[in-house]
Amino acid sequence: MASERPGIIVTGVGVISPAGLGTARLWEAMAAGKTYFDQPESDGLPWPTAAVDSSEISWPAGRSWANASKYANQSARWAVAVSRQALEQAGISGEADDVRGGTIMAVASSGDELSDVIPQLASKFRHDSRPLVKFLHDEVPDYSYIRGIPSQLGQFVSMASGFRGSNVAAYGEAAAGGTGALALAARLLETGELDRVLVVGVGAPLTVTGMAAFDQDEPFGTRATTGSGPFDAERSGTLAGQGAAAVLLERADAAVGSALARFLGCEVLAAADLPTAAGLAVDAVLTTADTTPGAWWAHGAGSVRLDRVEAETVLSRLGTVPVTGSKGTVGNAFECSALIDTALAVESLTRGEVPPVGLLGRPDPGLGALDPVIGEPRPLPPAATVLLTALNQGTEATTAGALVLAAAGGPTRQPEREQA
Secondary structure (H helix, E strand, O other): OOOOOOOOOEEEEEEOOOOOOOOHHHHHHOOOOOEEEEEOOOOOOOOOEEOOOHHHOOOOHHHHHHHHHOOHHHHHHHHHHHHHHHHHHHHOOOOOOOOOOOEEEEEEOHHHHHHHHHHHHHHHHOOOOOOOOHHHHHHOOHHHHOOOOOHHHHHHHHHOOOOOOOOOEEEEEOOEEEEEEEEHHHHHHOOOOOOEEEEEEEEEEEHHHHHHHHHHHHOOOOOOOOOOOOEEEOOOOOOOOOOOEEEEEEEEEHHOOOOOOEEEEEEEEEEEOOOHHHHHHHHHHHHOOOOOOOOEOOOOOOOHHHHHHHHOOOOOOOOOOOOOOHHHHHHOHHHHHHHHHHHHHHHHHHHOEEEEOOOOOOOOOOOOOOOOOOOOOOEEOOOEEEEEEEEEOOOOOOEEEEEEEEEOOOOOOOOOOOOO
């Protein structure tokens, strides 16, 4: 007996970025050629960062939210804000319990507060006579127990959405984690366990310790001027960013919201090395989607090595297609970067055009027949499909993700047939 996979659609997206609140705001900033990098002046760090202005981000009103606010750090506030954007776009109020809806979080493996505390504890313990267990009990701040609960951020997202079907977290996969969370959401929808899943990612500001650790593994870029962007011949490293994003996926046959785009396939894979993982992930989604995308939304790290791996992977499979990326505008927000790019790709499909790559002056001829969007947006063909790729940061990274989206009126994924 044959069975069909249900269609999956995107019905809501939300973004917080250095460009402000909302996906449209960031897309239009890219279209206008704006960038948001500031060089720190007080701490002497050599790495430019694109920072979020939190003054626009509000916390929900009401007694339960007032009580919850004492447990909510910056990441929680960002997660709730992008969730509400996506839910509002889909016409979901979040006031009623929805056991057919669930949440999946793509977040860092450590909390914002502990990122600075742990190096201090490690240094202090070297000269402390107490047993480790006693030392940690005495010295670790109380709030760490709240932050240590798996998917604690998901509890706040569940409050905002009213979704009670799941609260799952995908921790620690810098950049590819967003595609991993989306792939898990798709599986929950395809199996019929849930009708809708809100996927939320938060890329909190990196601490000095965190930036130094990343830079030792694979150097960050030290300038944010034209010529330092993704795929540029003069690029010299990833530029750091921060932000949050939410993507609401629903089964087409049970959707509350209207389709913004069709979700044709998503995969995240680890392999012996990053080029192998990237190739396997792209092959998997192209097979599942059963279509040839006409545009490519790249991870576009700005790393000499990662951009080369990504270009070789995609060009060998798609040939020359228009390519863009967001990291020359707002930097790499790591755990939520793929979700930010997914929201932007949905916005591009809705508008029918793709914005240019930020800080790109002269495309690297060593990357082959690359066709980056430069200067102004480029129109998409009718019923367009877009490939999105995400690569983990670091010289030892071996994880990559990919997904394919189609315009709302475009092709649907061909059903898979199973013989009973």
